[in-house]
Amino acid sequence: MFRVEVSVKSGFPEPRGEALQKDIRDLGIATAEQVRVSDIYLLEGKLSHKEVNIICRELLADPVVEEYSIGEAPLVAIEDEHVHDIEVAYNLGLMDPVEESVRKGILDLGITTVEAVKTAKRYYLRGELSAGDIELIRDKLLVNSAVQHVVTSQEKVSLPSAIYSFSLEEVDLLALDDDGLTRLGEEKLGLNLNELKRIQSYFSKLGRNPIDVELETLAQTWSEHCKHKTFKSRIRLGEEVIDNLLKSTIMRVTEELNKPWCLSTFKDNSGVIDFDGRYALCFKVETHNHPSAIDPYGGASTGIGGCIRDPLGTGLGSRPIAATGVFCFAPPDFPHDKLPPGILHPRRILKGVRAGAADYGNRLGVPIINGALLFDERYLANPVVTCGTIGLMPKSAAQMGRQQPGDLVVVVGCRTGRDGIGGVTFASAGLTGEAEAVSPSSVQGNPIAEKKLIDVLLKARDRGLYRRITDCGGGGLSSAVGEMAAETGVRVDLEKVPLKYSGLSYTEIWLSESQERMLLAVPAASAEKLISLFASEDVEATVIGEFTNDKRLKLFYQGNLVGDLDMEFLHNGLPQLEREAVWQPAQYAEPDFAPPPDLGDDLKRILSSWNVCSKEWVIRQYDHEVQGGSILKPLVGVNNDGPGDAAIIRPVLDSDMGVIIANGINPKYGDIDPYWMAASAVDEALRQVIAVGGSLRRVALLDNFSWGNPEKPDRLGGLVRAAQGCYDTALAYEAPFISGKDSLYNEYETEEETICIPPTLLISAMAVMENVARAVSMDCKQEGDRLYIVGTTYNELGGSHYYSIHGFVGDRVPRVNPQRGKKLMDTLSAAMEKGLVKACHDLSEGGIGVAAAEMAFAGGLGVTLHLGKAPLGEPIARNDSILFSESNTRFLVEVAPEDSQRFEAAMKGVTFAAIGEVTKGDRFEVYGIKGERVVSIALAELKEAWQKPLRW
Amino acid sequence: MAKVRTLILRAPGTNCDEETAFSFEQAGSLVDSAHVNELVRGEKLLSQYQILVIPGGFTYGDDISAGKILANELRLKLGEDIQRFVDGGGLILGICNGFQVLVKAGILPPVENGKSQRLTLAGNDSNSFECRWVYLSVDQKSPCIFTRGISTLYLPVAHGEGKVMAEPETLSELNVVVRYADEGGNVQAGYPHNPNGSADNIAGICDGSGRIFALMPHPERFIRWTQHPRWAREAPRQHGDGFGIFLNAVDWVKSS
Incomplete structure (x- = not known):
C-alpha cells in the first residue's frame, strides 16, 4: 500500500488552514500559530513506485501550488515538539465520493491495478498547545466520531471482504406474550403493542412465524415516517373527536378549493401544479432533523439530496430547478460548558449543515434561492433541518x-x-x-x-x-x-x-x-x-x-x-x-415596563438578534444563480445585500412567466398558541409572494410540522391547533396545500429534564407569476418617494422580538383575519401589477421598525416615519408597541409622489396610510405619536448592527 | 451561409450547460450538447462544430482539485481532436469549471508537450465558495475575439477555486482578457471586488490567437436585463453584459 500526502508548497497561502485557525481561536485557544492541512490518499494494489509518481504528478498534486510525498508505511509520526499532527479518516464503509473519482482518474492515466483508494486529512497544528487543547480541537472541530476516527496505526483501505452465507431468519413472534411483543416493538421495530398484535394475528392465521425481513418490512411501512400515523390517528381533544387530522384540515383545504390547476396533490412524491399549460411545477419540502443532529454535514447533504429525488420521482420525473433551506438551531453563542454530553455545539451544527446543503446543491447545480435561519435554545439537541426542491416537467409527465x-x-x-x-x-x-x-450507520451523499x-x-x-x-x-x-x-x-x-x-x-x-x-x-x-x-x-x-x-x-x-x-x-x-x-392556552402575562424614550438601541438590538440579522454569510456560499433563471435574488438593493422577501425564478428560459418561492415560520408564536402561529406562517408566506409582485391567483402551500412527542397529550393538542389554523387560514386565502411532511418526537431526555423543541411549522409557498417584469424588490429606490403602510396595526407583541430582547414572551400573539387579509392582498397586488409600487416589504419580525430600517439600508437612502399616522385596530398609546408590533397582513410600500393619487385610488376599500418618506440623507428617523423623535440613527450604524452577528 | 454550430461539452457534474446552450442559441448558433463519453467513443465529432464550450459545473465533483479529472480526460483521450479543432480555426470558450479544465489540461495557456502546467486556479483566499457579482475591466490590448468592442462587464462569479496563481514570469506572458475591478474600473481593487485573490486581478485569459478564451465569471447568467441583481431599481437595458461574448463568437464564425 502506498500513502500519498499532498500539501501546499511552503510559502504559498493556505486558506483551509487559516479558516481552521480561526475556528480554533473561536474555541478560545489563541496559541495555534499556524495550521496546515494536507490530503492523504491511501492506494492499494500492485503499483510500482514510478506509477505512483505518475499518479501524484498528473492527478493528485497541483504542479503549481502543491507538493507531494510518497510513503510506503501508513503513517509516520513527526518529531517536532511544537507541531501536533492529527490524521482523520471516515469510518470504513462510509464512502468518500473522492475515492471513486480518484479511481477513475487513475484509470484514465492508464493504470489499472489500483484496487482500493481511501482518503484522509492530516492536520498540523503549530504552537504552544496543551494536551487538553489538542483534545478540544480534535473533538470540537476535526473529528465527528459518528462518522470519522483518528488514524492511529494501520489504517485499513478497504473493508475486509466478507462472505454472507444464506440462512433464513425466522422470528418466533407467535410465542410472544404482550410483554414480549411490547419489548420487541420498542427495542427493534418502533411499533406499539396494538400494531404488533395485529401482525401476530396475521401470521397466526397463516400458521407460521414471520421471516425477519417480513417483520422489518412491516415496521418500515407502518413507521411514523412513512405512514404519518399521528396525523391519521383518531384524536380525542376534550369533547371533540378528530378522525384523521390530515384529511380533516390540511387536505381538506385542497379538496374544498378544488382548484383546476392542482394536478396532483398528496399522493405522489411531491405536489404538482400547472405552470403555463405546457409545463407543470412540483414542490416538496422534507425535514432531515435527526440525521443532521448526529452528522450535520452528512445529514444536510443527504437531506437535500433526498429532497431533490422527490421531484425527480414525481409524475414521470421532473428536473430540479431550485431548492430551499430552512434551518433552526440553538444560538451559536451557546456556552460550551453547558452542552449536554453527546450533543454537538450549535455553531458546529450550523456550519456543518450549511456546508452540507451548499456542497450538495452547488455541485448538483440546483440553486438554493430561499430559506430562513432561526434560533432557540430548545433546538440544542434537535435541530430542525428542512430542505425543499422545486421541479419542472412537461405537463404530460405530471401524473x-x-x-x-x-x-x-x-x-x-x-x-x-x-x-x-x-x-x-x-x-x-x-x-x-x-x-x-x-x-445507525450514517448515510453519506454523493x-x-x-x-x-x-x-x-x-x-x-x-x-x-x-x-x-x-x-x-x-x-x-x-x-x-x-x-x-x-x-x-x-x-x-x-x-x-x-x-x-x-x-x-x-x-x-x-x-x-x-x-x-x-x-x-x-x-x-x-x-x-x-x-x-x-x-x-x-x-x-x-x-x-x-x-x-x-x-x-x-x-x-x-x-x-x-x-x-x-x-x-x-x-x-x-x-x-x-x-x-389536551389544549390549554399558555399563560404568559403581558409585560409591564416603562417605554424607553429612545427606541434606537432597541431597534439595533432586534436587528442584531440571531433570527433577524443578515444571513449573507450563508447565502453567498450557495450558488443561487445557477440555471440562469434568477429574477429576484435572495439579496437585493443598491449593494446587493438587502434581505429580499421572496425569490423569483424564470423556470423556462424562453418564457416571461415566473415562479415565486417564499416561506413563513415563527416558532415564537407557537409558545403562545400554535393556532395563531400557523395562521401567521400562512399569512407570512403569502405576504412575501405579494411583496415581490405576485398574486394569490395561483399559490400552492406546503406544510412541514416539526414537533415534540405526539404521545404526550399537550404536544398533540398544540399540533391539532396548528393544523386547524392552517385549515382556516389557507381556505380563506384560497391557497391549497399540495404536499407536506411531519417530523415528530423532536425531544431530548437528559437525567434532569426533557427538552422539547418549540412547535415549529414551516409553510412554504410556490406562486405562479404571469410576467416576471412586474417583480418588485424591497429596497428603497428614490428620495422624495412616499412610504405607505398597508394593513392594520394592533397591540400584538406576544412572541415578538421586541418582547424577546426585554426577556418577555407576552400573551397577545398576532392574529390573522384572512377574509380581510385576502381582500387587502388582492388589492395591493392589483396596484402593484399596475406598476404603481417601487418597493414593497412585508412586515414580520420586528414590525414596522425592522422593515423600514431594512428598506432604508438596502436602498442606501434615509427614511423618516411618523408613527402617529399608522392606522390602528385598537387604541395604542405606546410608540414602542406601534413600532415593533408584529401584527400580520401588513406591508410597507414605496410610491413615487406622481403616482400617489393613482395608488391611493387603487387601494380604496382597504386600510392604508402614508406614514413617511424616503429621504436623501443617511439617517433613519422615527417620530412618535406626539410628534416627538423616538429614533434617529445613521443608516451605517443600523446596517452594521444587522450585518455583524453572522459575518463569519 | 451555413449556420454556426456550437458544441457544449457535458461531463458528470456539468451544471451550466442548459443556460449556456440557451445563450448561444439567442446569439444565433445551432447548439448541440455532448457527453464527454460520446466524444471519446466517436459518436459525436468535434470537427462538425466551430465553437466548443466547456461550461460551468463541478465535473467529477471537483474532487482532488477543480476540473482536474475532466482535464486529464481531455488531455489523454481527446488531446489530438482538440488540437486539430484549434488548428482548424475553431473557437473554445471555458466558463468557470471550463476555465479550470482548460488550464489543467494544458490547453490554456498552451503547454508544450512534456512541459508542466505553470498556471493554476487555486482555492479562494476566503476559503469559501463565493456567489457574487463582480465588475470586470476588459484589457483593450487583448487579441480575444470574444470581447471585441467590450470595455467593461458586470457578471456573477460562483466558485470556490478561482484564484489565478503563477510565477511572475508566467503571469507576465499571459494574454489577460478580463480583470476584476471596482465599479470605477480600478483593477487593483481587493476583496470582495476581486472575489478570490487572483494574481493581478486576473479573471480570464486567452491564447495568442484570441480564439481560446476562458474566464471564471458566468456570462451566460447575464444575457438578459432581468438577470441583473439591481434590474428592479435601475434603468432597463436591452441585453445583459454577457450576451456580447456569445454574439461576438457567433459573428466571428459567421464572418470568417
Whole structure:
C-alpha cells in the first residue's frame, strides 16, 4: 500500500488552514500559530513506485501550488515538539465520493491495478498547545466520531471482504406474550403493542412465524415516517373527536378549493401544479432533523439530496430547478460548558449543515434561492433541518405512472451498502443522551452520482423508456418497491441488487438507505434500451424483479423465498392509532415596563438578534444563480445585500412567466398558541409572494410540522391547533396545500429534564407569476418617494422580538383575519401589477421598525416615519408597541409622489396610510405619536448592527 | 451561409450547460450538447462544430482539485481532436469549471508537450465558495475575439477555486482578457471586488490567437436585463453584459 500526502508548497497561502485557525481561536485557544492541512490518499494494489509518481504528478498534486510525498508505511509520526499532527479518516464503509473519482482518474492515466483508494486529512497544528487543547480541537472541530476516527496505526483501505452465507431468519413472534411483543416493538421495530398484535394475528392465521425481513418490512411501512400515523390517528381533544387530522384540515383545504390547476396533490412524491399549460411545477419540502443532529454535514447533504429525488420521482420525473433551506438551531453563542454530553455545539451544527446543503446543491447545480435561519435554545439537541426542491416537467409527465404486470423492477443509480439501516424507525423515536452511541450507520451523499442519474433519467423519460418512477428514500427498497407495487404485486430477487461491498444479508439489501438510487417500472421490451442508455453515461441500471398481478410482495434470495406478504395487509392492515390531546392556552402575562424614550438601541438590538440579522454569510456560499433563471435574488438593493422577501425564478428560459418561492415560520408564536402561529406562517408566506409582485391567483402551500412527542397529550393538542389554523387560514386565502411532511418526537431526555423543541411549522409557498417584469424588490429606490403602510396595526407583541430582547414572551400573539387579509392582498397586488409600487416589504419580525430600517439600508437612502399616522385596530398609546408590533397582513410600500393619487385610488376599500418618506440623507428617523423623535440613527450604524452577528 | 454550430461539452457534474446552450442559441448558433463519453467513443465529432464550450459545473465533483479529472480526460483521450479543432480555426470558450479544465489540461495557456502546467486556479483566499457579482475591466490590448468592442462587464462569479496563481514570469506572458475591478474600473481593487485573490486581478485569459478564451465569471447568467441583481431599481437595458461574448463568437464564425 502506498500513502500519498499532498500539501501546499511552503510559502504559498493556505486558506483551509487559516479558516481552521480561526475556528480554533473561536474555541478560545489563541496559541495555534499556524495550521496546515494536507490530503492523504491511501492506494492499494500492485503499483510500482514510478506509477505512483505518475499518479501524484498528473492527478493528485497541483504542479503549481502543491507538493507531494510518497510513503510506503501508513503513517509516520513527526518529531517536532511544537507541531501536533492529527490524521482523520471516515469510518470504513462510509464512502468518500473522492475515492471513486480518484479511481477513475487513475484509470484514465492508464493504470489499472489500483484496487482500493481511501482518503484522509492530516492536520498540523503549530504552537504552544496543551494536551487538553489538542483534545478540544480534535473533538470540537476535526473529528465527528459518528462518522470519522483518528488514524492511529494501520489504517485499513478497504473493508475486509466478507462472505454472507444464506440462512433464513425466522422470528418466533407467535410465542410472544404482550410483554414480549411490547419489548420487541420498542427495542427493534418502533411499533406499539396494538400494531404488533395485529401482525401476530396475521401470521397466526397463516400458521407460521414471520421471516425477519417480513417483520422489518412491516415496521418500515407502518413507521411514523412513512405512514404519518399521528396525523391519521383518531384524536380525542376534550369533547371533540378528530378522525384523521390530515384529511380533516390540511387536505381538506385542497379538496374544498378544488382548484383546476392542482394536478396532483398528496399522493405522489411531491405536489404538482400547472405552470403555463405546457409545463407543470412540483414542490416538496422534507425535514432531515435527526440525521443532521448526529452528522450535520452528512445529514444536510443527504437531506437535500433526498429532497431533490422527490421531484425527480414525481409524475414521470421532473428536473430540479431550485431548492430551499430552512434551518433552526440553538444560538451559536451557546456556552460550551453547558452542552449536554453527546450533543454537538450549535455553531458546529450550523456550519456543518450549511456546508452540507451548499456542497450538495452547488455541485448538483440546483440553486438554493430561499430559506430562513432561526434560533432557540430548545433546538440544542434537535435541530430542525428542512430542505425543499422545486421541479419542472412537461405537463404530460405530471401524473404518476402505472406499471403493468410483467413490467420489470429496475433500480438505477448508486450501489447498495449498509448505509442508514434502521434510519426510518430511528426518525420516529426521540433522541436520548446515547444519540451518538446508538446512531445507525450514517448515510453519506454523493451529489455527482445524483447529477449523473438526473441527466440520464430525464433522457429516458423523454424517450418513454419506463412507465413509472419513484425514489428510494427512507426505508430503501422496502418502501419504494412496496409502495409502487401496492396495486399489482411484485417479486424481487434480492441477490440481483448491485452491492458496494460483499457480506450484506437479504434483509440488509432490502432495507438499506443507500443514497442516489431510484426505482423504475420498465416494460420488458424497453429494458435493453434503457440499460444501455444509462450505461452510456456511466450509470448502473439493474433489473431486480418483476411486477406481478397477485397483489403479493414476494422476496427471493438466491431462489429461496424469504418474504411473502399480502399487499392489502402491508398497506392497509395498520390499525388506526388512538390518541389523547389536551389544549390549554399558555399563560404568559403581558409585560409591564416603562417605554424607553429612545427606541434606537432597541431597534439595533432586534436587528442584531440571531433570527433577524443578515444571513449573507450563508447565502453567498450557495450558488443561487445557477440555471440562469434568477429574477429576484435572495439579496437585493443598491449593494446587493438587502434581505429580499421572496425569490423569483424564470423556470423556462424562453418564457416571461415566473415562479415565486417564499416561506413563513415563527416558532415564537407557537409558545403562545400554535393556532395563531400557523395562521401567521400562512399569512407570512403569502405576504412575501405579494411583496415581490405576485398574486394569490395561483399559490400552492406546503406544510412541514416539526414537533415534540405526539404521545404526550399537550404536544398533540398544540399540533391539532396548528393544523386547524392552517385549515382556516389557507381556505380563506384560497391557497391549497399540495404536499407536506411531519417530523415528530423532536425531544431530548437528559437525567434532569426533557427538552422539547418549540412547535415549529414551516409553510412554504410556490406562486405562479404571469410576467416576471412586474417583480418588485424591497429596497428603497428614490428620495422624495412616499412610504405607505398597508394593513392594520394592533397591540400584538406576544412572541415578538421586541418582547424577546426585554426577556418577555407576552400573551397577545398576532392574529390573522384572512377574509380581510385576502381582500387587502388582492388589492395591493392589483396596484402593484399596475406598476404603481417601487418597493414593497412585508412586515414580520420586528414590525414596522425592522422593515423600514431594512428598506432604508438596502436602498442606501434615509427614511423618516411618523408613527402617529399608522392606522390602528385598537387604541395604542405606546410608540414602542406601534413600532415593533408584529401584527400580520401588513406591508410597507414605496410610491413615487406622481403616482400617489393613482395608488391611493387603487387601494380604496382597504386600510392604508402614508406614514413617511424616503429621504436623501443617511439617517433613519422615527417620530412618535406626539410628534416627538423616538429614533434617529445613521443608516451605517443600523446596517452594521444587522450585518455583524453572522459575518463569519 | 451555413449556420454556426456550437458544441457544449457535458461531463458528470456539468451544471451550466442548459443556460449556456440557451445563450448561444439567442446569439444565433445551432447548439448541440455532448457527453464527454460520446466524444471519446466517436459518436459525436468535434470537427462538425466551430465553437466548443466547456461550461460551468463541478465535473467529477471537483474532487482532488477543480476540473482536474475532466482535464486529464481531455488531455489523454481527446488531446489530438482538440488540437486539430484549434488548428482548424475553431473557437473554445471555458466558463468557470471550463476555465479550470482548460488550464489543467494544458490547453490554456498552451503547454508544450512534456512541459508542466505553470498556471493554476487555486482555492479562494476566503476559503469559501463565493456567489457574487463582480465588475470586470476588459484589457483593450487583448487579441480575444470574444470581447471585441467590450470595455467593461458586470457578471456573477460562483466558485470556490478561482484564484489565478503563477510565477511572475508566467503571469507576465499571459494574454489577460478580463480583470476584476471596482465599479470605477480600478483593477487593483481587493476583496470582495476581486472575489478570490487572483494574481493581478486576473479573471480570464486567452491564447495568442484570441480564439481560446476562458474566464471564471458566468456570462451566460447575464444575457438578459432581468438577470441583473439591481434590474428592479435601475434603468432597463436591452441585453445583459454577457450576451456580447456569445454574439461576438457567433459573428466571428459567421464572418470568417
